[in-house]
Amino acid sequence: xxxxxxxxxxxxxxxxxxxxxxxxxxxxxxxxxxxxxxxxxxxxxxxxxxxxxxxxxxxxxxxxxxxxxxxxxxxxxxxxxxxxxxxxxxxxxxxxxxxxxxxxxxxxxxxxxxxxxxxxxxxxxxxxxxxxxxxxxxxxxxxxxxxxxxxxxxxxxxxxxxxxxxxxxxxxxxxxxxxxxxxxxxxxxxxxxxxxxxxxxxxxxxxxxxxxxxxxxxxxxxxxxxxxxxxxxxxxxxxxxxxxxxxxxxxxxxxxxxxxxxxxxxxxxxxxxxxxxxxxxxxxxxxxxxxxxxxxxxxxxxxxxxxxxxxxxxxxxxxxxxxxxxxxxxxxxxxxxxxxxxxxxxxxxxxxxxxxxxxxxxxxxxxxxxxxxxxxxxxxxxxxxxxxxxxxxxxxxxxxxxxxxxxxxxxxxxxxxxxxxxxxxxxxxxxxxxxxxxxxxxxxxxxxxxxxxxxxxxxxxxxxxxxxxxxxxxxxxxxxxxxxxxxxxxxxxxxxxxxxxxxxxxxxxxxxxxxxxxxxxxxxxxxxxxxxxxxxxxxxxxxxxxxxxxxxxxxxxxxxxxxxxxxxxxxxxxxxxxxxxxxxxxxxxxxxxxxxxxxxxxxxxxxxxxxxxxxxxxxxxxxxxxxxxxxxxxxxxxxxxxxxxxxxxxxxxxxxxxxxxxxxxxxxxxxxxxxxxxxxxxxxxxxxxxxxxxxxxxxxxxxxxxxxxxxxxxxxxxxxxxxxxxxxxxxxxxxxxxxxxxxxxxxxxxxxxxxxxxxxxxxxxxxxxxxxxxxxxxxxxxxxxxxxxxxxxxxxxxxxxxxxxxxxxxxxxxxxxxxxxx
Amino acid sequence: xxxxxxxxxxxxxxxxxxxxxxxxxxxxxxxxxxxxxxxxxxxxxxxxxxxxxxxxxxxxxxxxxxxxxxxxxxxxxxxxxxxxxxxxxxxxxxxxxxxxxxxxxxxxxxxxxxxxxxxxxxxxxxxxxxxxxxxxxxxxxxxxxxxxxxxxxxxxxxxxxxxxxxxxxxxxxxx
Numbered sequence: 001x002x003x004x005x006x007x008x009x010x011x012x013x014x015x016x017x018x019x020x021x022x023x024x025x026x027x028x029x030x031x032x033x034x035x036x037x038x039x040x041x042x043x044x045x046x047x048x049x050x051x052x053x054x055x056x057x058x059x060x061x062x063x064x065x066x067x068x069x070x071x072x073x074x075x076x077x078x079x080x081x082x083x084x085x086x087x088x089x090x091x092x093x094x095x096x097x098x099x100x101x102x103x104x105x106x107x108x109x110x111x112x113x114x115x116x117x118x119x120x121x122x123x124x125x126x127x128x129x130x131x132x133x134x135x136x137x138x139x140x141x142x143x144x145x146x147x148x149x150x151x152x153x154x155x156x157x158x159x160x161x162x163x164x165x166x167x168x169x170x171x172x173x174x175x176x177x178x179x180x181x182x183x184x185x186x187x188x189x190x191x192x193x194x195x196x197x198x199x200x201x202x203x204x205x206x207x208x209x210x211x212x213x214x215x216x217x218x219x220x221x222x223x224x225x226x227x228x229x230x231x232x233x234x235x236x237x238x239x240x241x242x243x244x245x246x247x248x249x250x251x252x253x254x255x256x257x258x259x260x261x262x263x264x265x266x267x268x269x270x271x272x273x274x275x276x277x278x279x280x281x282x283x284x285x286x287x288x289x290x291x292x293x294x295x296x297x298x299x300x301x302x303x304x305x306x307x308x309x310x311x312x313x314x315x316x317x318x319x320x321x322x323x324x325x326x327x328x329x330x331x332x333x334x335x336x337x338x339x340x341x342x343x344x345x346x347x348x349x350x351x352x353x354x355x356x357x358x359x360x361x362x363x364x365x366x367x368x369x370x371x372x373x374x375x376x377x378x379x380x381x382x383x384x385x386x387x388x389x390x391x392x393x394x395x396x397x398x399x400x401x402x403x404x405x406x407x408x409x410x411x412x413x414x415x416x417x418x419x420x421x422x423x424x425x426x427x428x429x430x431x432x433x434x435x436x437x438x439x440x441x442x443x444x445x446x447x448x449x450x451x452x453x454x455x456x457x458x459x460x461x462x463x464x465x466x467x468x469x470x471x472x473x474x475x476x477x478x479x480x481x482x483x484x485x486x487x488x489x490x491x492x493x494x495x496x497x498x499x500x501x502x503x504x505x506x507x508x509x510x511x512x513x514x515x516x517x518x519x520x521x522x523x524x525x526x527x528x529x530x531x532x533x534x535x536x537x538x539x540x541x542x543x544x545x546x547x548x549x550x551x552x553x554x555x556x557x558x559x560x561x562x563x564x565x566x567x568x569x570x571x572x573x574x575x576x577x578x579x580x581x582x583x584x585x586x587x588x589x590x591x592x593x594x595x596x597x598x599x600x601x602x603x604x605x606x607x608x609x610x611x612x613x614x615x616x617x618x619x620x621x622x623x624x625x626x627x628x629x630x631x632x633x634x635x636x637x638x639x640x641x642x643x644x645x646x647x648x649x650x651x652x653x654x655x656x657x658x659x660x661x662x663x664x665x666x667x668x669x670x671x672x673x674x675x676x677x678x679x680x681x682x683x684x685x686x687x688x689x690x691x692x693x694x695x696x697x698x699x700x701x702x703x704x705x706x707x708x709x710x711x712x713x714x715x716x717x718x719x720x721x722x723x724x725x726x727x728x729x730x731x732x733x734x735x736x737x738x739x740x741x742x743x744x745x746x747x748x749x750x751x752x753x754x755x756x757x758x759x760x761x762x763x764x765x766x767x768x769x770x771x772x773x774x775x776x777x778x779x780x781x782x783x784x785x786x787x788x789x790x791x792x793x794x795x796x797x798x799x800x801x802x803x804x805x806x807x808x809x810x811x812x813x814x815x816x817x818x819x820x821x822x
Numbered sequence: 823x824x825x826x827x828x829x830x831x832x833x834x835x836x837x838x839x840x841x842x843x844x845x846x847x848x849x850x851x852x853x854x855x856x857x858x859x860x861x862x863x864x865x866x867x868x869x870x871x872x873x874x875x876x877x878x879x880x881x882x883x884x885x886x887x888x889x890x891x892x893x894x895x896x897x898x899x900x901x902x903x904x905x906x907x908x909x910x911x912x913x914x915x916x917x918x919x920x921x922x923x924x925x926x927x928x929x930x931x932x933x934x935x936x937x938x939x940x941x942x943x944x945x946x947x948x949x950x951x952x953x954x955x956x957x958x959x960x961x962x963x964x965x966x967x968x969x970x971x972x973x974x975x976x977x978x979x980x981x982x983x984x985x986x987x988x989x990x991x992x993x994x995x996x997x
Contacts (some may be wrong), residue, residue: 098917100980101978103978103979104980105916105917105931105933106930106932106933108982133912133915146917147916260945263946263947264912264913264947331893597947
């Protein structure tokens with residue numbers, strides 16, 4: 001340890017004599033050297049006169065460390081002018097690299113002592129915790145590096161990597177519902193096969209103290225034992241869970257009874273300092289080159305490059321992650337109503353591998369880390385939702401105590417309400433009510449609907465034992481391991497010169513440069529992943545909740561890590577549209593006109609992202625009406641698309657900022673405001689658009705024929721003043737069609753030419769005329785009209801249609817101008 | 823080392839316990855709260871039966887009654903230099919942890935005889951001299967306390983296996 005001149009001395013000081021020589025031993029607080037300093041003092045004499053005298057004061061400098069003097073940087077007579085000058089190097093007998101409970105593990109001294117010589121507390125020498133199961137043991141940076149070097153050598157020698165395994169919903173799924181025990185005891189039960197290997201345990205020192213003798217039922221992911229057997233040959237496995245220590249150990253006993261796979265490498269919430277995040281540096285403080293993580297959630301890992309995100313294992317429908325209350329809220333703050341019910345009602349996401357049809361195997365709404373606009377949730381909270389909200393704790397508390405309470409609540413609710421039993425029997429009236437609520441509420445919440453529909457589908461066959469997630473994980477792990485060691489071998493044998501030099505007996509540089517040819521998983525894995533979807537440009541439609549920044553939503557981040565680009569709008573670059581199969585959004589319709597754009601459901605994305613390969617889109621394609629696909633000349637629309645995209649903003653939420661014509665009267669502004677308010681209040685209606693929209697268009701077109709002006713006005717005031725009209729048009733209130741209509745109106749106002757055309761056409765055909773003027777911006781309307789036409793199966797005159805479309809094409813140019821005027 | 827110590831404890835009793843069985847309530851309260859607790863200096867191992875209960879005083883405002891109980895207890899206090907028996911709870915590369923009753927001790931690498939080496943590849947990991955001596959989770963072990971530190975309700979100790987572990991005698995110990 002190098003001693004420097006401390007602050008607080010009377011500088012400059014002059015060294016008089018060094019008390020110790022080189023290699024002398026020195027005790028702490030014994031003098032190192034003597035020095036003097038000069039100071040001006042006021043002296044009085046017997047006559048009462050005072051005068052200032054400069055005096056020399058001798059002083060001793062005490063050593064602040066034990067040890068042997070290594071080297072002096074000063075000699076007799078040296079003048080030290082300021083603090084921070086090197087004085088002496090003292091070799092300490094113990095550098096306190098490892099400390100246990102602030103005691104040095106090597107010398108047993110108390111590290112917290114502070115005295116007059118203390119410059120830096122000894123406890124600060126060791127601040128890194130890299131022990132799984134103990135928080136009292138800390139090591140210094142140096143020691144940590146040394147330890148990691150050791151383990152690296154060992155792993156390379158054994159051709160292994162480190163693997164961090166999450167427990168809940170990754171390799172196991174736990175519930176507290178005692179229904180499971182009943183089912184297990186009853187071979188007649190339809191779920192018997194699925195639950196017969198469920199293991200149960202009780203925790204003595206349960207955090208949930210009020211819930212006496214709480215049983216936990218643990219379902220291992222199918223094939224877990226074989227998975228561990230095979231993976232443990234390639235990886236040294238660690239458990240990292242946000243559950244309590246007792247829980248983690250109980251689970252470890254189940255999944256690893258012989259402690260062959262994990263040993264004592266179990267890290268639980270009790271040893272994790274932050275309760276919201278998992279971090280690799282907790283276990284691998286200096287080097288994460290050889291670490292792979294498997295977890296079902298990426299947000300708590302901060303989307304780490306080491307992470308292999310795995311499909312969620314959700315065996316007990318509705319049980320969710322029992323320890324999720326200790327994780328950062330998947331939903332945050334205001335999102336409550338949309339997502340809070342999900343932990344309770346989340347559908348079965350069984351076997352995304354086996355059944356490609358299930359709509360969304362990941363809890364969509366549960367993922368995003370950003371907030372969804374309050375408007376969506378507020379005012380639509382039903383009593384049930386409130387209840388669920390309080391149960392699943394949607395208010396995102398920070399305090400651990402509160403989290404514990406939350407968990408307690410979840411457990412109690414699982415115990416008392418026994419959702420599984422309810423679901424299975426489908427008898428309980430409340431449950432039915434909940435179902436009714438359930439089917440109602442998701443219609444409002446943009447994301448809920450897919451889930452709930454799926455939910456209902458699965459209720460009858462409640463538990464499925466066909467999860468194949470582990471196969472996918474294993475495949476990924478295999479690939480990572482293989483490519484890591486391939487690269488390692490390549491790098492190692494690569495520079496032949498080095499090898500020859502070594503063989504010649506020269507000093508091998510190898511030992512020193514171990515770093516150089518150990519590949520970095522953080523580089524390797526992203527590279528492998530990026531190849532998967534490289535070159536694709538993805539547009540999400542109806543998947544990511546309103547108000548979220550799409551680019552930073554969980555899904556977008558996920559798919560971007562596989563090399564895909566995410567854009568907001570459908571344009572020429574777009575290769576895939578990931579859409580909600582239940583909704584025909586503008587973007588889907590727009591994309592439908594381009595045969596090169598594949599419209600797929602979210603499952604395709606999950607397949608790609610979990611298999612790490614570009615899955616064939618065919619099984620996941622969302623069938624779009626052939627009329628929509630082929631009905632309109634593609635070239636026109638392509639142009640139109642380009643003209644439109646700039647304005648349309650792509651996202652529903654952007655309606656509010658879409659340009660508004662300038663010649664609006666105050667009244668119109670007012671009604672616009674009302675309309676906007678309406679939209680915000682009931683934006684959940686959006687899914688209905690495909691049906692009601694076309695209706696409204698029909699009425700639209702009809703109205704167009706006689707009086708556009710009045711129609712327009714009526715439309716504008718819907719929801720606020722005109723109640724009767726609200727009946728037919730307000731049901732169709734949704735962002736897209738509103739946007740369309742507003743644009744249409746703009747169009748009508750500005751270009752009289754198009755009006756003439758459409759009015760003319762409308763006399764013969766009730767709907768298609770709109771395709772002409774509307775095509776440009778109101779592509780949705782137009783398409784619907786076309787679709788309606790074709791769908792109607794009426795003997796449509798081909799030529800006439802063609803003429804119309806041609807007119808539309810020509811008009812679109814002027815429209816483009818209009819757009820730009822806006 | 824064990825001592826017989828006189829202690830004092832203030833117990834507050836809820837009004838619902840007031841009645842003929844009040845003594846047994848206080849007794850039970852004392853046992854549940856105090857036995858096994860650690861003050862940071864020592865651990866209360868066992869409370870002896872005879873104890874005195876002062877007259878109760880009702881606390882104004884809450885209705886609780888406060889009793890001061892004098893009792894004798896067997897307490898355990900570890901000393902630096904003491905030799906203890908314990909059970910290994912966890913084995914890591916830099917040493918192993920030992921539970922000695924309420925005291926958790928750590929034996930670092932430098933405190934382990936040099937012929938006993940860490941074996942990471944064994945399952946579970948262990949310290950071993952590749953002969954008879956195997957230190958793994960659950961092993962009974964005798965260590966000597968090298969350093970001791972107490973916090974409010976916890977004690978930490980550093981143990982060593984290198985020094986002669988003969989039974990401890992406080993008068994002979996050099997600490």
